[in-house]
Ligand SMILES: Nc1ncnc2c1ncn2[C@@H]1O[C@H](COP(=O)(O)OP(=O)(O)OP(=O)(O)O)[C@@H](O)[C@H]1O
């Protein structure tokens with residue numbers, strides 16, 4: 001698919017995110033210059049870029065650490081989220097027992113939990129991984145459970161009429177049917193995982209982008225703080241796109257129409 | 268006939284209504300028997316409970332009252348010896364047409380344990396079956412790229428692939444044009460004459476019922492029960508020529524009359540004087 005073979009509207013569609021981003025940066029820079037905003041309050045994009053270049057060594061190192069923490073917490077969230085989602089989605093009993101508990105658990109602000117985690121595990125990577133896990137776990141559970149619980153009875157009847165066991169029905173109908181829900185939730189969950197790990201790093205770590213930002217702001221290096229924000233945003237976008245591609249690859253059958261299932265949660 | 272292969276004994280079925288509302292009585296006191304290797308067609312007005320009857324026999328839905336026996340055993344849950352084509356094609360959207368047709372082989376023994384070893388042979392079998400219903404070349408297409416009638420044909424293949432002892436077909440040719448439909452009558456008759464499984468066919472097409480069945484059962488308005496039956500003793504294999512024969516036309520006529528009476532809530536046959544009072 002070459003750029004030239006695309007229709008005009010499609011080309012504009014594809015260029016849109018870039019145009020919007022560039023437009024925003026321009027407005028930002030012009031605004032900062034026009035209103036003479038001091039750089040320790042709001043640095044312009046050019047200054048942020050300079051900070052990115054100047055501190056690129058430490059930024060890379062800390063970004064790498066944050067990415068590692070996030071992905072690890074997220075991986076745990078996927079494993080446990082899918083297992084719990086399957087349990088909740090396929091059994092009314094488990095659903096009734098666990099759902100209220102989960103809602104309560106999800107309503108707790110995770111920042112409030114970090115100090116407790118520090119008491120248990122000390123400062124560093126472990127609390128960050130756990131926070132990333134806790135925050136990204138919920139949407140996965142809810143989506144997988146929803147996917148399973150809303151399987152059309154007609155589809156499971158096809159298997160039941162063959163004398164299939166519960167396990168077969170789960171494997172051949174339930175899980176494939178829940179896949180689009182799972183992938184939709186992964187896109188949300190990975191960005192939430194970044195929120196979780198960075199929150200924990202700002203409170204209790206001496207590594208990671210969150211730590212870097214706290215350090216920078218205590219030294220009034222505001223451009224560096226913004227550079228940290230940009231790095232997190234870029235990491236978030238890259239992971240999101242990655243999972244969107246995986247989603248397209250594995251659940252093409254569900255994407256032909258407009259249906260796309262997401263249940264999102266705040267943090 | 269000795270003990271029938273499929274036996275319903277005054278079966279009633281009530282669907283639970285929405286909360287507070289009373290349920291729907293779909294079947295009431297339905298009694299019927301189908302012999303082993305027999306081909307029976309069930310006709311009746313829309314909504315009289317034919318699809319419900321199919322689900323009862325396969326054990327997908329338990330009866331509210333009465334009992335159902337298949338192969339001398341009371342039906343208490345889904346059976347393992349059936350092939351069923353539902354009224355909607357119900358193909359799994361994430362599988363290709365071929366994978367959909369091969370689904371029963373992944374579930375039903377003895378195919379289940381042989382599938383990995385004899386994969387190639389099974390794939391050939393599924394492809395050949397698809398070809399007989401005119402779906403050669405569509406094996407790798409996902410269901411949503413097939414027309415409604417093509418999906419129905421694929422679903423018919425799925426019900427046949429594991430060579431079940433009992434075949435349940437719920438309006439399998441409903442979405443097809445007259446020509447394809449008549450062609451598939453021939454195909455189905457051929458398969459049945461070869462394997463002689465027991466078959467229950469629900470249909471709205473009276474010519475289809477008479478063409479295919481040994482016996483045609485007529486159901487009453489909802490709540491449904493069997494109100495009359497007709498034995499079709501036309502010789503097999505029947506052809507399109509058969510459908511123009513005197514006997515064929517007579518039976519279809521009589522069925523049409525009965526159903527039009529049944530739809531108005533009357534007895535299928537004009538009542539004798541003493542019953543009229
Ligand atoms: N799952 C269900 N829940 C509640 N009521 C149902 C359900 N399925 C069917 N019914 C009711 O039971 C009655 C019989 O339905 P059924 O589908 O068996 O009819 P049918 O004879 O197959 O009709 P058609 O020829 O139109 O397919 C109908 O009145 C319908 O409203």
Ligand SMILES: [Mg+2]
Nearest residue numbers: 317318354437
């Ligand atoms: Mg029906």
